[in-house]
Amino acid sequence: MANGSRQAAWEFFGAELKRRREDAGFTQVELGTRVFVSGGYIGQFEQAIRKPQLDVAQRIDSALQTDGIFERLCKKLIDDRRYADYFAQAAELEALATKICDFAPALVPGLLQTPVYARSVTLAMNPFASDEYIEDKVSGRMERQRVLNDATRPLYWVVLHEHVLRIPVGRPVEMAQQLEHVAALARERTVLVQVLPYKVGAYAVMNGTLRLMEFADAPPTAYTEAVYSGNLLDDPAVVKRATAAYDLIRAAALPPEASLALIDAAAEDFRRCESTS
Numbered sequence: 220m221a222n223g224s225r226q227a228a229w230e231f232f233g234a235e236l237k238r239r240r241e242d243a244g245f246t247q248v249e250l251g252t253r254v255f256v257s258g259g260y261i262g263q264f265e266q267a268i269r270k271p272q273l274d275v276a277q278r279i280d281s282a283l284q285t286d287g288i289f290e291r292l293c294k295k296l297i298d299d300r301r302y303a304d305y306f307a308q309a310a311e312l313e314a315l316a317t318k319i320c321d322f323a324p325a326l327v328p329g330l331l332q333t334p335v336y337a338r339s340v341t342l343a344m345n346p347f348a349s350d351e352y353i354e355d356k357v358s359g360r361m362e363r364q365r366v367l368n369d370a371t372r373p374l375y376w377v378v379l380h381e382h383v384l385r386i387p388v389g390r391p392v393e394m395a396q397q398l399e400h401v402a403a404l405a406r407e408r409t410v411l412v413q414v415l416p417y418k419v420g421a422y423a424v425m426n427g428t429l430r431l432m433e434f435a436d437a438p439p440t441a442y443t444e445a446v447y448s449g450n451l452l453d454d455p456a457v458v459k460r461a462t463a464a465y466d467l468i469r470a471a472a473l474p475p476e477a478s479l480a481l482i483d484a485a486a487e488d489f490r491r492c493e494s495t496s
Contacts, residue, residue, distance in 0.1 A: 395489035413472035
């Protein structure tokens with residue numbers, strides 16, 4: 220489903236939610252109380268500013284006695300084979316964010332990957348998949364990157380663990396090109412990049428990726444990801460703790476210029492490795 224038609228479908232979801240809520244005689248606050256979100260969230264769902272998570276859609280069906288219509292709509296809209304099921308909603312929010320902060324402990328984040336790197340990562344995780352499946356995943360990742368080319372692109376701040384610079388993905392020359400791509404985006408001021416070096420030792424988030432997203436008209440969210448699972452978190456207390464963890468990581472990371480120097484050095488190491496292989 221194209222982005223335009225997907226947004227139109229979410230607008231239908233919102234309009235239908237408003238109609239069913241009003242037919243039931245609930246205010247936004249009253250419905251929000253019944254489904255354990257704020258009335259403001261209900262308003263954002265109705266305006267298609269924010270998309271409800273599946274469990275919220277299920278509670279809306281229960282509160283409004285709508286026989287599962289919102290659950291079915293939600294499942295249909297987040298069923299995009301370009302993205303893993305657990306990441307689809309985070310991908311939707313990514314396009315609406317005014318600021319994104321990523322911590323990557325092992326791999327270059329999707330928004331910064333080259334097609335060759337993305338293909339190598341996807342194939343490594345899906346060694347028996349068809350070429351069509353691999354290309355769908357790579358295409359989806361490249362499409363996401365358009366958000367960084369928009370005039371209204373979000374502020375994008377990335378902290379890479381030094382693992383990301385040292386783990387070879389693909390051939391050495393391809394890894395060098397990936398690191399050079401990250402450095403080029405940083406020098407163009409499309410993204411602010413820092414590296415968390417090995418010498419730091421233990422760090423605030425030890426069990427997976429962390430992403431923070433801020434929005435113009437909605438509360439911030441946090442997204443964490445581990446092995447074949449992801450969690451989109453919008454509880455204010457949890458987001459506050461995640462933000463504090465990110466701040467600790469950022470404080471321990473190298474400054475931007477030193478980070479770029481380390482990225483350049485790692486790319487050069489891969490170049491030399493390629494020439495001697």
